[in-house]
Amino acid sequence: MFRYPYTRLFRQSEHSIVIAGPHIQVLDTNTGDVLHSTVKCKEDQIASGPIRCAALSDCGKYLATSGDDKKLKTWQVDDLKLLSSRGLPKKPTYINFADNNDILVADKFGDIFCYQLHPNSNESSSGYTRDTLPSHENPSGGELILGHASLLTTFLMTADGQYIVTADRDEHIRVSWYPQGYTIESYCLGHQKYVSAIHIPSFSPGTLISGGGDSVLRLWDWMSGKLLRNIDVFSAVQPFIAVKAPKKKREWKDEDEDIEPTEGKRGRRKNKGKRKEKRSADDGDAEESQDSAMPEGRPGEISTGESEVVFVVHRVASIPSLAPRIVFSVVGATALFWFSMDDNYEACIRHEPFYKPIIDFTLEDDGTVWVLLDADRSSQGGWSSKGEGDDSNLIEVRRWTPDNFTASHPLPLALALNSCTLPATQADLKVLDLYSDLVALPKHFEVVTEDRTQDLSEMGVDDAAPADGGSNDGGITKRELGRLKHKQALWRLQEVGRGASPDFERLPTDSKRVKSGGGDTLALGMDGT
Template sequence: MSRYPYTRLFWQSEHSTVIAGPHIQVLDTNTGDVLHSTAKCEEDQIASGPIRCAALSNCGKFLATSGDDKKLKIWQVDDLKLLSSRVLPKKPTYINFADNKDILVADKFGDIFRYQLHPSSNESSSGYTRDALSSHENPSGGELILGHASLLTTFLVTADGQHIVTADRDEHIRISWYPQGYTIESYCLGHQKYVSAIHIPSFSPGTLISGGGDSMLKLWDWMSGKLLRDIDVFSAVQPFITVKAPKKKREWRDEDEDIEPTEGKRGRRKNKGKHGEKRSADDGDVEESQDSAIPKGRPGEASTEDSEVVFVVHRVASIPSLAPIIVFSVVGATAIFWFSMDDNYETCIRHEPFYKPIIDFTLEDDGSLWVLLDADRSSQGGPSRKGEGDDSNLVEVRRWTADNFTASHPPPLALALNSCTLPATQVDLKVLDLYSDLLALPKHFETEAEDRTQDLSQMGIDDAATADGGSNDGGITKRELGRLKHKQALRRLQEVGRGASLDFEPLSIDSKRVKGGGGDTLALGIDGT
């Protein structure tokens, strides 16, 4: 019978927490005994569908999770007691603790809301009015921290708790003050594709490492937004990417398209006549309508001719005891990669193969590497297996010795995780969809967008004629104009950074509300956030 793979492991010295599909298990780290499991709980305590986002508090006592049911659930780790359950306004993309009492949740509409660990009495499940700057209502009374104009992929709060670093699908990295997210310190601009992973090493708190769809990892001085260096990683990673995505379909629709609310719980898309048909989304979750436009089939299921390599950096991490070693993983790759930040010229990207697609990894303080594998997936197209270990293992452990990760006798926790698995049906595994980022993050009209931008650049664009939302002779939409202005401003800012003169007038800040992402946002900053 099929089984759930592990999607997240929170290792602690006394007890560790692992997530598999919709289930949570707490195990004794030293013996491997299963202490608590939601598989034994009542049905109403189990998330409706797989857990997509999870975070452990700094003290290790509380676990925050959210699944397809869009509920933020807080668990007490000691006995896996469900402390609270709150409805989120939109599907979350990332969850993290700001400290031991606040939880931050990013969603598909680009907003980050803050929730208290223990719900206050004034939080109501109904009748909550939308914040003036948020793009959607919040039924659980979350406090808006900041917002982007596109889907937020990840974020982190700096070690001193003074800043929050956010990344989105539109190549932006923004550094804001926390919790005053409206106060922006700097931007780290230079990515050409989505940003999916960011990390600040504890041994170099002034350096930000970012990666996503570009072939390079970028190192930044995040306070100033200055790019320190690029590290080419794609050439080293590509031979190990065995999970591929179906090729792009022409009917793909960007979730950033304008949505116009109507009566009831439905929304409709603006300019629907231009797209040939009407579309709607139930329960007000218009961002979910993009799922119907995703090319049919799952990553890795298409034939070689109908698939393509999509590069997505999943996680970047480091260990203080291994300074300056940086470890990272890539969605659908069968190896873990690392490099040294001390390599000032030609950085050497090294790898440890696992011969099965890697879902996630966790690093202990002593340098031990815990890798979660999609062990039941056939490994085709990757390097032949010549290492140690069992092909059926869902968890593999490596120890850092000298200058490399090496296999050793698995600890009791690893043995227990590989033996005490949770059953799943084929339907359950299809819903789990481990490689959804390969389809969701890339913009499937990039080539057409570039061609369109070049066409627009050759046209004479009258800003005054479009300031009131009007059209022009070229039939350019207001959204296309906004994106073109942003690209032009970014290009010229980059030229200024190379010593060119600033020969254009800065864009004026329009106080009018414009449609961005999935709702109304103020046109602030060059990226529309």
């Protein structure tokens, strides 16, 4: 029997809320008894797909959730009553509550909208309210707070509620006023890759800790945007990364292929219906395939059958009451990591192994950490049915001692969560896709193109393409050669911008068109062609 892993846990003194796939359960914290569950709810109340984002209000009375159905649902925790369901303009990436119980939702378009806890009676579920820009149409009357030019990955509110800190896929961290998001206080710039986790410790409210795809965690004075220090963590984390991403390469495909030229109009693609049918068939095959837990490749990309380590920091938290310790997790890693902010020089990264990939964790003020595990994941990357023993636990609990985390006596809530699991199918687990960040966040470059561009530096330009416009022995046509030379020139110019010596001849500024097959293409720097 397959089962849903737990993806989020909100633990309170009386009631605890756990999310598993599309379902929500409310349990008695002291006894572990299941008080309410969406398993018995009506079909229209359950998310049509897994719950991707969830947040609990500061008062603990309200829960906000959203998923692939782009519905913002608000629940009353006491009886798990669905208070409202509102449409979102784009798929959400993160949800949080403001101090006044307003709900803030970040989406893949790069915007943050604010929604009142209880919708106004004049809000229409189908009518659009138009903001200053047509791209900010909102089906539920949400108020636009701010926007980025890239996918928003996470955000947080400062303790005083006056600022909102946002991070995106394009390495940016922005500190803005709240709710006047158009007023920017500072930028924290320095990341070379996506930023996926940010945190402000309560014992150091002026310090922001950020992590993502870089090999380091960065500490900032977020008010001024000044970088305080870098902490190298990748070398300590890499041995524990058990889930790897498929290595992607773009197909070497002619850009003009399937384009039908028209006079006075932009080209239109041919065989659109056939490709649509093919995609539908491929989607059906993907649902039946159970060989990999990773999503299928994107259009224009193929998997080489190889895998690569992709570093994504999932969550950063801190232990406020005992010691200035920073705790963080990494997507697909089988250990929890921590370090002390008191270290004056290089921080010592320590770990607590769990031997199964960590999905998420909840850290309490007293140092107790609840770790959610992908316990049914097999070493081959698929899923195994429920086993026996501690190695099949979906939740593990550790307690902080003066030096590290240690195992504690199982609490009733943990025992109940490990025994009262929700059944699932392999198709359900594939749709759940716990490791989508490993594929979605990195920007896959054209590896094949880069390899061929590098090969051009070792071959003569005049010998690379034959005079008849066909392909040479290396399989490179004039058109391909023109594109590669263009990419090579841009790469060299970037190197010069970084301070490298211009030990190459600048390509001619005049361009010539080369006719080949489907039409003309611009080949920069092609002499004598």
